[in-house]
Amino acid sequence: MAVHGSTVTPLPQDSPQELPARPEQVDSKRAPRIQTVMARRARKGWLFIAPFGLVFVAFLLAPLAYALYLSLFTKGLATGTRFSGLENYFHAFSDPQFLKGVGFVVRFSLVLIPVQMAVSLAAALVLDHLTTRLAKFSRLMIFLPYAVPAVIGALMWGFLYSPSFGPMQQVFSLFHASAPFLLSQDNVFYGLLNVVTWQWAGYYMIIVYAALQGIDPSLYEAAKIDGASTWQVAFRIKVPMVSSALVLILIFALIGTLQFFSEPQILGPVANGSITPDFTPNIYAFNLAFGYAQFNYASAISFSLGIIVFIAVYAFMFATRKKGSTLS
């Protein structure tokens, strides 16, 4: 890309007189020559794509195809491998452990995504409104958790939640009470909700903030002249104008949450067993493959999850295609 860009940029200056020769304006005699050039360029295009294509095929398409192939076979510990077609998929969609995991991530998304969007939108609107130095600092601080690797963040929360070391415990002990353990069976949902919101809200805030910065200020001016209050400007102009960004982060969040893995996997050892090996579909697939040696069924589980994610995202994009017309 760098080579391409740097050698081409000087061109407009040294030969502007040739500009009228647009392909659609070319007369019939010159057409074959253009076609040759285009054909040559098509070949060249493939050459440029080749490095990426190679990596893409080797590390994405080939593994996917292999996993699909694996998922069509069944191997029991006591039996050999046999071709079983879609049997693994039927099994997956009637497997209570898989369905339990899917149920969890769906419930989790239903709560997490609105919370996350509300937090990031609110932060972005406030930061967009303020122009003080504090606002710049806050923007960085809100974004900072995203810069912390997910694993490190989860480990850190594991410590913060700890019933014997965590700061929560120390605060509660001032009042002679004991803090709730946020990773216990009943609380783990909220404990994780907090970790993920903390981790991602800053990132989504930046996306919304960038969209807000792109709005033409003359709109605000016009609104002010019409007598709109700051709140009205925020909710009648800013929010509708960034709706496409909101749709985007919703899709990001939906995909991310359905594939929930790192945080529960890291917090598992300190969660007193409330994060089970079938906690989310991805954790279940991981344990099936590497713990229980069921690579075939794990592949089927992974694909089943992929299908669910695809359907969820497609349905959502279909539902928002008119309202979020700026999306595409």
Add this chain to the structure above:
Amino acid sequence: MEPSASDDEVQNLQHRRDPYVNKKTVAAALSTVALAASLSACSSGEAATESASTTSCTNKIVHADAPKVSVWAWYPNMAKVVDNFNNSHTDVQVCWTVAGQGAPEYAKFQTAIQAGKGAPDVIMLEADQLTGFELQNALVDLSPYGAADVKKNFSDGSWKDVSQGGSVYAIPVDGGPMAMIYRKDVLDKYGIKPPTTWAEYETAAQKVKDAGGPAFGDLGSNVPAALTALMAQKGAVPFTYDLADQKKISIQLDSQPAKDVLNYWAGLVKKGLVGTQDQFTTDYISGMVGGKYATYVSAAWAPGYLTGSGVGKGKEKGTFAVAALPQWDASNPVSVNWGGSTFAVTSQAGDKKLAAEVAKGLYADDASLTDGWKTQTIFPLNQNVLRSAAFINNRVDFFSGQTANKDIYIPAENSYKGFSYSPFTVYYYAQLQAETVKINSGKVTGDEAASELQNTMVNYAKSQGFTVN
């Protein structure tokens, strides 16, 4: 990026400056070649490490000319053990790697089995994992490679744990005879003698609780192996499995003894007599240091682990002591085992005979074993050590000079009868852990946990192609 690129396209098409185009083609071709070259360099590098997994060792190779055997192991003093082996062998050298402790290592091994390559020649496995890997033909039967030579070094129980019929799949190194570690200061404070039966254990726990004392013990959900051992102590035989008849397994997780043990612990939890904290966590260790648990029902390697985590030091020094594991029937004591590891030869080993030599000789020399038991990181199973005066009479520092080996651990080890493990230990432990979590949160009774466990395991075994009876 996008718009500028498409502008370039348009301009380029308009100019049709062929020399320029050629130059660009050449540049593109060159960059492609360069990238392809670098990619192939990567892959050839990988191939090199793959074909000889003995190129990157954690340890120093003493005799560079000797053939190397790759080993995965995680004993804390493994560096010394490997050096001892390499210094005393000119015909073979160990190339050692830590591939994770327990579960992470098994996951890597499992992946290597599936891939058909990438496994080490010799691997450290806990005894309860052997059957599962044997069934997948991942381990080599060591009996043709002179396993019988070292059989005399081990008790019948520990030899049974590594054998299937006439086949021997690993050489034992250390074991985990169970006992009851307790806080002398706590028991003294409430005027309690170390309980010798489980009935006394409960009474003592109640007494401590009534006096406002700490939890008497702990039922961690993440130590299913310990809970299984406690079930076995009452006479439960959860699994009966023989590799000679691969497809048949007997599962008895809802037998009366198993139910009794689960009910007993569920009762202790319900009455608030024991904690429900997962073990080996910082929270648990801090509880041990702070005297939050009066007893710790655990294995012989536990003191080394606790010492390593800083327990029993400073003002806590001399607060710990050990007593025999409480019994169900004091007149008929039963010893059980938790943990302990072995060295097995994998079926991917290049030179199986050489690998077997390593499995037999590694961590089997006096210097290594002595280092292991002195730091209490292992409880050796080698009878030469168990019978040595130094070991028998050792006054254990952690237990303030108690002759713990002579009084507690050696008798426990010698009366251990062995145990029959299932070929799907990882799955079983995960299910038992899930049930323990339910018990700990009061959602099920011991009876219910036992029947759920039974159903889950029977269904799983059937789905894996076993005939269950």
